[in-house]
Amino acid sequence: SIMPATLAAISNGAKRGVLFKGGVHLEHLATLDVVAFDKTGTLTTGKPVVTDFIVRDGLQEEDVLALLAGIESQSNHPLAIAITKYADERNIAYSRSLEIEDVPGHGLRAYSKNEEIFVGNPRFIGENHVANFQNNVAERLASEGKTVIFMKDEQGVMAAAALKDTLRQEAIDAIQALKQLGIETVMLTGDNERTAEVIAKEAGVDRYVAECLPETKVEQIKAMMQDGRQVGMIGDGINDAPALATATSGIAMGEGTDVALETADVVLMKNDLTKIPYTIQLSEKMNRIVK
Numbered sequence: 001s002i003m004p005a006t007l008a009a010i011s012n013g014a015k016r017g018v019l020f021k022g023g024v025h026l027e028h029l030a031t032l033d034v035v036a037f038d039k040t041g042t043l044t045t046g047k048p049v050v051t052d053f054i055v056r057d058g059l060q061e062e063d064v065l066a067l068l069a070g071i072e073s074q075s076n077h078p079l080a081i082a083i084t085k086y087a088d089e090r091n092i093a094y095s096r097s098l099e100i101e102d103v104p105g106h107g108l109r110a111y112s113k114n115e116e117i118f119v120g121n122p123r124f125i126g127e128n129h130v131a132n133f134q135n136n137v138a139e140r141l142a143s144e145g146k147t148v149i150f151m152k153d154e155q156g157v158m159a160a161a162a163l164k165d166t167l168r169q170e171a172i173d174a175i176q177a178l179k180q181l182g183i184e185t186v187m188l189t190g191d192n193e194r195t196a197e198v199i200a201k202e203a204g205v206d207r208y209v210a211e212c213l214p215e216t217k218v219e220q221i222k223a224m225m226q227d228g229r230q231v232g233m234i235g236d237g238i239n240d241a242p243a244l245a246t247a248t249s250g251i252a253m254g255e256g257t258d259v260a261l262e263t264a265d266v267v268l269m270k271n272d273l274t275k276i277p278y279t280i281q282l283s284e285k286m287n288r289i290v291k
């Protein structure tokens with residue numbers, strides 16, 4: 001049977017927008033040694049905006065953007081939504097005639113009768129192609145903490161689009177508070193190395209791992225759990241669900257995808273990351289009374 005102190009703590013959490021799927025999950029929080037965060041949609045708002053669009057010399061900007069929007073408008077990835085919106089705002093007409101294939105963690109592949117076009121991150125496009133594009137403009141944009149995605153045809157890179165996402169102030173505050181509790185903080189992201197480095201520094205995490213595929217996030221959590229360390233994982237995406245299931249405490253953002261919400265042990269109803277250090281302290285308090 002559930003202890004009165006546990007019930008009271010669960011109810012206190014609920015009042016502050018933290019949902020526990022059972023008393024045991026509240027108990028676990030006090031034991032955490034490490035907390036890992038997903039980047040996009042968790043540390044950031046997950047609503048990126050296009051800041052730069054650069055095309056290959058000799059190509060017409062509007063034509064290239066129309067082609068890119070025709071491809072991205074068929075995806076519901078946050079980056080795809082942002083690029084489609086950018087084209088819409090500029091009144092660019094585009095057609096969805098190209099057939100597309102989703103390549104998770106990388107981008108999109110688009111086909112038509114006589115061409116094949118790739119849209120995605122530097123790893124997908126080819127690091128050498130990217131470094132040679134417009135005096136390595138990607139490096140400059142990534143050093144500003146922007147996510148840079150590329151479009152490539154048979155002749156090489158056609159365009160680069162830079163997107164800036166907004167770091168949540170609560171992310172910075174939560175990370176500081178966790179550090180004061182003696183907890184290690186880590187950022188896990190599918191984004192590229194340079195962008196990840198800049199955002200990790202702004203957020204204040206102890207370390208980060210970039211270019212993570214969903215299975216990489218699971219491997220990273222497992223590695224952290226070696227030596228009996230207890231690990232919390234916070235995420236919002238379908239990509240994060242396996243890692244949420246693996247961690248001691250899986251925590252989902254309330255605005256996250258259904259799969260993340262279902263898989264998690266704890267849900268932050270209002271996406272407020274400062275509730276994590278709060279719930280850890282709530283858990284410590286409860287465990288002192290119960291034990």
Ligand code: ADP
Pocket residue numbers: 039040072075077079080104105106107108119120121122147148149189190191192213239
């Ligand atoms: P994250 O949201 O953490 O960046 P994802 O696995 O969703 O992780 O994506 C990893 C990377 O793959 C993105 O940062 C982006 O570079 C690339 N990518 C994924 N989907 C798209 C897309 N629709 N258009 C362009 N790039 C994409």
Ligand code: MG
Pocket residue numbers: 038039040041042235236237
């Ligand atoms: Mg995410």
